[in-house]
Amino acid sequence: MNKQMLTGNVAAAWGARLAGIDYLPAFPISPQTEIIETVAEWIDTGVMDATMTTLDSEHSMLTAAGGAAATGVRVFTATSSQGLLYGMEMMYALAGWRVPLVLINVSRGLGAPITLEPDHNDVLAARDSGFLQLHCSTCQEILDSILIAFRLAEDKRIRLPVLVNLDGFYLSYTREPVIIPEPKEARDFVGPYDPGTVRFKADAPISEAVAVLGGEAYSYFRYEVQVAARKALEVYEEIAAEFQAAFGRSYDKIDAYRADGAEYLFLMIGSFATKAMDAVDQLRAAGWKIGLLRPRLLRPFPDRDLRILAAGRKGIAVVDQNLSFGRGGILHTEVTSSLYGQPGAPPVIAGFVGGLGGRDIAAEEFYQMAEDLKKACRKGVQPPMRLLYTAGELTAMRKLQTIAHAVRPEGGRDEKH
Amino acid sequence: MYRIRFHGRGGQGMKMASHILGTAFFLAGFEVQDAPRFGAERRGAPIFAYVRAQRDPIKERGIISHPGLILVADESLVPMPAAGILDGVEKSSVLFLNSREDAATWKKRLNFPGKILAMDLIGADLNVPGGQRFFGAICAGAAAALVGVIPEDILLQAIEAELTHVEAEVIRENKTRALAAFQAMMEYSGIVKEGGGRQAAKFKKPEWIEVPFDEAGVSAPAIHGSRTSELMKTGAWRLRRPVINTSRCKGCWWVCSTFCPDSAIVAKDGRPHIDYDHCKGCMICMVQCSAHAITLVNEYEAEEADKSE
Structure with a gap:
């Protein structure tokens, strides 16, 4: 067995290598760049037989990715944060073209203020684009998800681009032991790309990205993306079962950790979910009946799985590493809308927002969330959204504002300039 | 662990x-x-x-x-x-x-x-x-x-x-x-032991607070006023410092100050002066000085010398 210490970024590069990609359009951005650097080196040294093109922007990069995918080759690309947003127009377009490809997003908080560290506002801004979304929490899962993602994207019933998300720093630059599948086994699993009707060629021209006026054609095409995305729920199940048979690692649509017999559940996505698993272990040791749900698949949203897993619980604490300004946590909204009115749905779904811009979530904060959830369940009232932010952090913030000469009402420094 | x-x-x-x-x-x-x-x-x-x-x-x-x-x-x-x-x-x-x-x-x-x-x-x-x-x-x-x-x-x-x-x-x-x-x-050997996890049965409650409403004049991420970066003493990043040998310096004053990536060398009275609060010790000035008038001094030694002065 080939097991190595790999960063999340290098695990992603291995995913591309094992999937036998043909084409990588690239544009650098931290904390993603290590992915394209690694693949570039492999192409350069002849380890990989693929073509890489550097583009002038993420918008061009995604356009090239879609254009190449439309010619019937296997396409892989990667970006992060501002880059994802800069290419966003093309994300909607590519899903509309119905071209299969895999895009990695290394999550990083959005500006302003600018940061390098992660949260999920970038990837969740792409939520409605038509890209399917897989969310990873370990370096192993990144590699494996890329193999699964190519199968899902290229499945003739689906044919939609797939985004695989990993968190900056906490995965991108963090090394963990990763099992690298045997190249032949990976190739056998992913299979050769059969483009079918995806064949944009000079000698067989087709018109891509046509204009339609009148809502009936538009509604049809757009709704077909919705139907295909929903269909991906069952197709994903088939592919994940095959993956498990081939490699022994299971990737359910929602990863349920110690959820059996749990009265309470945490629900979160991404790398911080492993911290929640740790908290679950400690809380269980202290007598709590608590578990964790970690949706891997966010688009399509696994409603049915969530309803089954949530049924009969007293409450769920949704921990959002994102913020929809003027509303709150995005996952919280998704979860409540999925569970509302369903038989056995938990009466309380508490919303917490934490880990913005890479802010840590301490073990004690998970314990406190569990206590707050229990309290809310006893009262039977949905508590207001809670930001994980301490008095000490605000004091530190006030010091920064003093240095920045920001005028504060409660008597901070007030200088004329 | x-x-x-x-x-x-x-x-x-x-x-x-x-x-x-x-x-x-x-x-x-x-x-x-x-x-x-x-x-x-x-x-x-x-x-x-x-x-x-x-x-x-x-x-x-x-x-x-x-x-x-x-x-x-x-x-x-x-x-x-x-x-x-x-x-x-x-x-x-x-x-x-x-x-x-x-x-x-x-x-x-x-x-x-x-x-x-x-x-x-x-x-x-x-x-x-x-x-x-x-x-x-x-x-x-x-x-x-x-x-x-x-x-x-x-x-x-x-x-x-x-x-x-x-x-x-x-x-x-x-x-x-x-x-x-x-x-x-x-x-x-073995002085470092594996530590356990944070106990959930008894734990220190996080001091969560409600982040207050601040008017945009305060809550926008702007740094008001110029030269606030002067408050950040980046000289602390330095392990070695450039020192100007005044007897060798020809007083051209623009080579070292022009090449300094941190604008930490200024010319005063026709001579270069190094701002050690902000010099990061990259030693580019030493390399660029055509008169070889800049030498490298270990920061510890420089600090000891400063103290004894």
Whole structure:
């Protein structure tokens, strides 16, 4: 067995290598760049037989990715944060073209203020684009998800681009032991790309990205993306079962950790979910009946799985590493809308927002969330959204504002300039 | 779980230290997680890297808030609050300092709750150009001895695995230093113990607050006024400083000040003056000065000289 210490970024590069990609359009951005650097080196040294093109922007990069995918080759690309947003127009377009490809997003908080560290506002801004979304929490899962993602994207019933998300720093630059599948086994699993009707060629021209006026054609095409995305729920199940048979690692649509017999559940996505698993272990040791749900698949949203897993619980604490300004946590909204009115749905779904811009979530904060959830369940009232932010952090913030000469009402420094 | 934090400056190889130690743990049969933590590229600025290792899969993630072992590449980092060396220390924590002063002095100075080990393992490399790049292997070697579960041959194997991209001579130099550090610390082998998780039965409640409403004049991320970066003493990132030899300086004054990437050299009365509060010690001025009027002085020595003046 080939097991190595790999960063999340290098695990992603291995995913591309094992999937036998043909084409990588690239544009650098931290904390993603290590992915394209690694693949570039492999192409350069002849380890990989693929073509890489550097583009002038993420918008061009995604356009090239879609254009190449439309010619019937296997396409892989990667970006992060501002880059994802800069290419966003093309994300909607590519899903509309119905071209299969895999895009990695290394999550990083959005500006302003600018940061390098992660949260999920970038990837969740792409939520409605038509890209399917897989969310990873370990370096192993990144590699494996890329193999699964190519199968899902290229499945003739689906044919939609797939985004695989990993968190900056906490995965991108963090090394963990990763099992690298045997190249032949990976190739056998992913299979050769059969483009079918995806064949944009000079000698067989087709018109891509046509204009339609009148809502009936538009509604049809757009709704077909919705139907295909929903269909991906069952197709994903088939592919994940095959993956498990081939490699022994299971990737359910929602990863349920110690959820059996749990009265309470945490629900979160991404790398911080492993911290929640740790908290679950400690809380269980202290007598709590608590578990964790970690949706891997966010688009399509696994409603049915969530309803089954949530049924009969007293409450769920949704921990959002994102913020929809003027509303709150995005996952919280998704979860409540999925569970509302369903038989056995938990009466309380508490919303917490934490880990913005890479802010840590301490073990004690998970314990406190569990206590707050229990309290809310006893009262039977949905508590207001809670930001994980301490008095000490605000004091530190006030010091920064003093240095920045920001005028504060409660008597901070007030200088004329 | 072993929780180890390496503190150093950008360029001193703390990421390499975490990779060597991480791979050594991995080769010794442990589950491992290692990572560096830094902001934008900052040679000379404080950075840290960390390693977690235990026999079972690791679920903890991110910055180590309660370290079992802290290794400090160079003692000048200790007084820098931004380095955060003492963050989250507990009675069970072990602090290893590369220092010319002894452990008892540091124990008293820092009021450190755990055990302190102080030894100068870097002294021979400190004043040698390029010597800082070996600090990583030295710290990894020391850490491997202190945890006491990594045999010598595995440490060397890990160095080879992590340094595949450099010449054989450099690998040999790294191995020699790591081994010397390993052997120097062997008398403390096993002093670092695996720590448990944070108990949920009884825990310190987080002091959550409601973040107040501030008017946009306050809550927009603007820095008002100019030259606030002057408040940031980036001179603390420096281990070596350029010193102008006034007898050799021809008073051209524009070469060094023009090339200084931090605008830390200004011309006054026809002569260059170095602003040591902001000079990061990159030594570009020394290289550029055509009259060879700028020399390199070790920061420790310069500070000692300043004190005695």
